[in-house]
Amino acid sequence: MAVFGYARVSTDGQSLAAQVAELKAAACEKIFQEKISGARSDRKQLAKLMALLAKDDVLVVTRLDRLARSTRDLLNLLGTIGKKRAGFKCLRDTWADTTTAHGRLMLTVLGGLAESSAN
Secondary structure: OOEEEEEEEOOOOOOOHHHHHHHHHOOOOEEEEEEOOOOOOOOHHHHHHHHHOOOOOEEEEOOHHHOOOOHHHHHHHHHHHHHOOOEEEEOOOOOOEOOOHHHHHHHHHHHHHHHHHHO
């Protein structure tokens, strides 16, 4: 089991330092970092992290908007993480935590709401 962090800012003028410090404090063993717009789907560091995730690993972010561009994007990423039997935690949005029963319930409800609004 490994704990990986993911930190992202949108522009070169922004700093990753605060996110990296939070992820280190959360005991992340390796932190993937990038400066790229969240609207881009070709985030190379995120792709490396997703490829590396294995059973019982945990992906940690400081805020949901650092990982996903939209609810649908978040649910797709969580689906990929789940298929790998890995976990997900968001430090500031503590309800988004697939390593707990309560977090899994909350994300299931979010998924159901997103599904019903898409139809």
